[in-house]
Amino acid sequence: EAGVTQFPSHSVIEKGQTVTLRCDPISGHDNLYWYRRVMGKEIKFLLHFVKESKQDESGMPNNRFLAERTGGTYSTLKVQPAELEDSGVYFCASSQLRGHTEAFFGQGTRLTVV
Amino acid sequence: AQSVTQLGSHVSVSEGALVLLRCNYSSSVPPYLFWYVQYPNQGLQLLLKYTSAATLVKGINGFEAEFKKSETSFHLTKPSAHMSDAAEYFCAVSGYNKLIFGAGTRLAVHP
Numbered sequence: 001e002a003g004v005t006q007f008p009s010h011s012v013i014e015k016g017q018t019v020t021l022r023c024d025p026i027s028g029h030d031n032l033y034w035y036r037r038v039m040g041k042e043i044k045f046l047l048h049f050v051k052e053s054k055q056d057e058s059g060m061p062n063n064r065f066l067a068e069r070t071g072g073t074y075s076t077l078k079v080q081p082a083e084l085e086d087s088g089v090y091f092c093a094s095s096q097l098r099g100h101t102e103a104f105f106g107q108g109t110r111l112t113v114v
Numbered sequence: 115a116q117s118v119t120q121l122g123s124h125v126s127v128s129e130g131a132l133v134l135l136r137c138n139y140s141s142s143v144p145p146y147l148f149w150y151v152q153y154p155n156q157g158l159q160l161l162l163k164y165t166s167a168a169t170l171v172k173g174i175n176g177f178e179a180e181f182k183k184s185e186t187s188f189h190l191t192k193p194s195a196h197m198s199d200a201a202e203y204f205c206a207v208s209g210y211n212k213l214i215f216g217a218g219t220r221l222a223v224h225p
Binding site for chain 2: 004006031033035041042043044045048055056059091093098099100101103104105106107108
């Protein structure tokens with residue numbers, strides 16, 4: 001069974017450009033989470049989808065970030081325009097049940113904004 | 115509000131020595147607690163979790179953690195470190211539909 005897949009694995013973009021990160025959850029997992037780790041700091045929650053609906057987006061930093069999950073399958077996280085402080089590692093996780101007792105994380109996307 | 119504090123951003127041990135990574139939590143409700151590991155160039159992998167069953171939890175790769183309510187701690191241990199244990203370790207507490215992570219502890223294992 002495939003795990004949670006994220007791509008790209010790395011992305012280097014210039015300040016002001018747009019980047020779209022993608023997460024493919026484990027098949028059948030209705031719950032999908034995005035997290036971010038800014039360099040040297042703790043991993044922080046961004047948002048939570050149940051199927052295609054946003055359940056909690058309290059962790060989204062600002063309106064330059066837009067997450068979607070059309071059809072309740074894969075999710076995208078778009079940053080537009082990117083700023084230097086957006087650099088970090090973006091993790092996606094999925095679970096069949098709510099909560100994280102059975103959540104699986106992807107390998108993350110390392111975003112560098114220069 | 116829930117929070118996690120990991121004491122020591124870097125820990126270094128000799129191969130074969132005891133590994134002890136410290137985690138203290140704060141939670142207003144009975145917590146679910148987790149330890150994750152991130153090996154170089156890999157994603158987050160669940161080591162073990164506490165979900166209010168046994169207070170001593172055994173995980174993968176010989177790791178275990180003990181939930182101590184009186185001390186609000188969930189320290190991670192391994193009796194004998196192996197070179198392959200070198201990685202970054204994260205303690206987390208489960209909030210309402212989200213995980214609250216500590217800042218991480220990077221474990222170095224030297225010969």
